[in-house]
Amino acid sequence: MRGLGGKIAAVTGAGSGIGQAAAMRLAEEGCRVAVLDWNGDSAEKTADAIRKAGGDVLPLKVDVSQEAEVKDAFDAIVRHFGSLDILVSNAGIFSGARDNKVDGLDKAVWDEIVGVNLTGMYLSCKHGVAAIKATAGKGAVVLTGSPTGMSGCTPANIAYGSSKGGVHGLSRVMAVDHAPEGIRVNVVVPGFTLTPIVRELVADPKVYEWQVQNIPLKRGAEPTEIAGAVAFLASDDASYMTGSFMFVDGGLTAI
Numbered sequence: 001m002r003g004l005g006g007k008i009a010a011v012t013g014a015g016s017g018i019g020q021a022a023a024m025r026l027a028e029e030g031c032r033v034a035v036l037d038w039n040g041d042s043a044e045k046t047a048d049a050i051r052k053a054g055g056d057v058l059p060l061k062v063d064v065s066q067e068a069e070v071k072d073a074f075d076a077i078v079r080h081f082g083s084l085d086i087l088v089s090n091a092g093i094f095s096g097a098r099d100n101k102v103d104g105l106d107k108a109v110w111d112e113i114v115g116v117n118l119t120g121m122y123l124s125c126k127h128g129v130a131a132i133k134a135t136a137g138k139g140a141v142v143l144t145g146s147p148t149g150m151s152g153c154t155p156a157n158i159a160y161g162s163s164k165g166g167v168h169g170l171s172r173v174m175a176v177d178h179a180p181e182g183i184r185v186n187v188v189v190p191g192f193t194l195t196p197i198v199r200e201l202v203a204d205p206k207v208y209e210w211q212v213q214n215i216p217l218k219r220g221a222e223p224t225e226i227a228g229a230v231a232f233l234a235s236d237d238a239s240y241m242t243g244s245f246m247f248v249d250g251g252l253t254a255i
């Protein structure tokens with residue numbers, strides 16, 4: 001992809017799943033990558049994989065819902081690499097067991113999920129965009145959204161769906177605000193993606209078949225298939241794209 005070689009990228013939630021695949025793909029495309037995750041061991045594992053493949057990487061332990069930690073992380077990235085061009089704001093949590101219909105949802109669960117998935121994205125974008133403006137001057141932001149932010153395809157997950165709807169709104173306003181500065185903001189919208197936890201949940205073939213029955217491609221996505229779209233949106237090949245939503249969902253939302 002054009003324009004990624006030599007760029008500095010930060011990826012949140014890069015210790016697993018989509019974020020890990022995105023960090024590895026950006027490194028493969030020639031970016032130097034900061035790998036942010038609240039699980040320090042996971043961040044180190046992703047960093048090891050990138051190093052083994054010949055990449056330049058900075059692992060950082062950071063909880064995206066805590067502003068002081070997020071600010072420190074972006075300061076550390078700029079100190080280490082000297083600049084920031086690309087932010088992939090991806091960290092998120094899902095709790096099918098504790099999330100609920102609105103009349104049964106504990107406020108503590110709402111606060112936790114919205115705190116990571118929406119406040120965490122706001123904080124990552126706040127300090128990530130400030131770092132891009134202060135160093136590279138222009139760049140690209142890719143946020144990880146979800147079909148659940150647009151439709152009721154995951155019933156009884158009010159906190160998760162609301163947090164993702166908020167991420168979609170955040171991205172649209174950011175795209176308009178920062179277009180004059182040359183910072184593009186887009187959303188990748190993954191469908192049912194086989195990250196390690198999801199793979200465990202659908203290990204039983206009957207559960208997997210039930211899960212994919214309404215997906216036209218009749219399968220889940222590999223995290224690498226989402227990572228390709230993230231890298232494209234961050235690259236110069238997407239130079240005329242901002243405020244857009246790229247669905248990588250096997251046709252789920254086309255129905």
Ligand SMILES: NC(=O)c1ccc[n+]([C@@H]2O[C@H](COP(=O)([O-])OP(=O)(O)OC[C@H]3O[C@@H](n4cnc5c(N)ncnc54)[C@H](O)[C@@H]3O)[C@@H](O)[C@H]2O)c1
Nearest residue numbers: 013015016017018037038063064090091092146192193195
């Ligand atoms: N897997 C799917 O089917 C799917 C579908 C649509 C959207 N998404 C979204 O994709 C994103 C990535 O999820 P995934 O499926 O790869 O899950 P995952 O659990 O494999 O990876 C998420 C990573 O984020 C990290 N993380 C969680 N909370 C954090 C915090 N507060 N601070 C820093 N790091 C934190 C975790 O430690 C983990 O490494 C999320 O935003 C999720 O909502 C996933």
